[in-house]
Amino acid sequence: MRDYGHCPACGVAFRPGYLPRVYPTTCPNCGETLRLAVGHVWVSAILGAAASMLLSTALGFRGEMLWVIALAAWFPALLFFVFVIGLIRPVRYKTLSQPDRFDSSVSLFRKPRP
Numbered sequence: 001m002r003d004y005g006h007c008p009a010c011g012v013a014f015r016p017g018y019l020p021r022v023y024p025t026t027c028p029n030c031g032e033t034l035r036l037a038v039g040h041v042w043v044s045a046i047l048g049a050a051a052s053m054l055l056s057t058a059l060g061f062r063g064e065m066l067w068v069i070a071l072a073a074w075f076p077a078l079l080f081f082v083f084v085i086g087l088i089r090p091v092r093y094k095t096l097s098q099p100d101r102f103d104s105s106v107s108l109f110r111k112p113r114p
């Protein structure tokens with residue numbers, strides 16, 4: 001069977017109907033609060049930006065209107081790619097306490113050391 005992602009806390013595999021979400025969600029088995037791994041969202045955001053620019057250009061928008069339309073189309077495109085990439089590759093989830101590699105190295109604000 002295909003891997004649709006699994007819970008990092010209890011290891012239960014998610015059913016096909018359990019779609020990846022950007023915002024924190026809970027594991028249906030153990031109730032642990034989960035979020036998508038940051039890398040998945042970053043790739044979706046970049047692909048979404050490229051797709052919304054290409055679409056706006058293809059629809060004939062130019063100049064300032066191109067940027068306005070591309071910006072408006074970016075977030076729906078991001079959600080679309082989060083969904084599509086989730087179908088192609090198993091989505092990696094993390095618990096809220098598990099850090100991402102991005103989180104540990106770069107931050108705008110000083111974080112207290114545990």
Ligand SMILES: [Zn+2]
Binds near residue numbers: 010029
């Ligand atoms: Zn779980």
